Amino acid sequence: MLEIGLFDAIYSARALRRLKPDPVPDEIITRILDAAIRAPSAGNTQNWAFIVVRDGEQRRQLGMIYRKASDIASEMYKARSRPAHMTEEQYRRLMTSGAYLWDHMGEAPVLLVPCLQERATPARATLPPFLDAMYERELAYERRIHGASIYPAVQNIILACRAFGLGTLITTNHIRCEEEVKALLGLPPDVSTYALMPIGYPQGKFGPLARKPVSEVAYVDRWGVAWPS
Numbered sequence: 001m002l003e004i005g006l007f008d009a010i011y012s013a014r015a016l017r018r019l020k021p022d023p024v025p026d027e028i029i030t031r032i033l034d035a036a037i038r039a040p041s042a043g044n045t046q047n048w049a050f051i052v053v054r055d056g057e058q059r060r061q062l063g064m065i066y067r068k069a070s071d072i073a074s075e076m077y078k079a080r081s082r083p084a085h086m087t088e089e090q091y092r093r094l095m096t097s098g099a100y101l102w103d104h105m106g107e108a109p110v111l112l113v114p115c116l117q118e119r120a121t122p123a124r125a126t127l128p129p130f131l132d133a134m135y136e137r138e139l140a141y142e143r144r145i146h147g148a149s150i151y152p153a154v155q156n157i158i159l160a161c162r163a164f165g166l167g168t169l170i171t172t173n174h175i176r177c178e179e180e181v182k183a184l185l186g187l188p189p190d191v192s193t194y195a196l197m198p199i200g201y202p203q204g205k206f207g208p209l210a211r212k213p214v215s216e217v218a219y220v221d222r223w224g225v226a227w228p229s
């Protein structure tokens with residue numbers, strides 16, 4: 001493992017889509033997974049699962065599903081405008097890099113699929129009347145926070161990969177073809193995938209990460225009063 005400070009890792013763990021085919025040792029994947037499971041989850045349920053896809057044919061198939069799903073994503077991108085904070089050149093580079101992955105996802109030596117098992121909502125009859133009356137709102141709340149029990153683990157994976165000199169990124173396009181992914185991986189009906197993360201030694205370099213500055217996105221006490229950074 002490289003000696004890298006936490007802030008250096010945070011500032012340099014950019015989305016790396018061009019990866020070498022060289023194998024990644026299992027011990028390193030285990031360390032990355034062990035970092036993932038240190039993440040918080042709602043009620044500490046830890047109802048996550050991580051599928052490490054190494055088999056060449058499984059990766060190829062996942063890559064094909066990602067390719068198909070990305071055709072939909074690409075039309076959505078065309079219909080959206082470029083974010084105001086990005087220059088045309090930055091946006092063009094993002095689109096080029098994204099398009100590269102459409103055709104090369106299956107070539108990464110490891111495809112990691114973070115999943116969550118659904119947690120049944122208590123039946124209405126077991127709840128006090130005031131909660132029964134607002135049951136739909138509670139369901140909406142649960143839907144809203146669901147992914148928050150896996151995405152902190154995904155960020156831990158990104159940072160752990162950075163510490164090992166491995167490239168990765170979070171992708172979600174495949175969720176558009178979720179049923180095919182579930183069938184391929186043999187997932188039980190109540191388990192869903194939340195990301196598809198190619199992992200491998202990078203062809204390019206890490207960071208630095210360009211972001212909108214804190215002064216544009218942070219407020220003090222209420223919306224619109226800029227945080228004095």
Ligand SMILES: Cc1cc2nc3c(=O)[nH]c(=O)nc-3n(C[C@H](O)[C@H](O)[C@H](O)COP(=O)(O)O)c2cc1C
Pocket residue numbers: 013014015016017094097098101169170171172173174209210
């Ligand atoms: C929720 C989410 C979904 C994403 N899905 C995809 C994806 O399907 N394909 C892809 O190439 N990148 C995907 N990304 C990666 C983003 O494009 C990337 O994080 C962003 O452009 C910032 O890149 P940078 O960290 O290199 O600056 C996704 C990121 C997030 C947070």
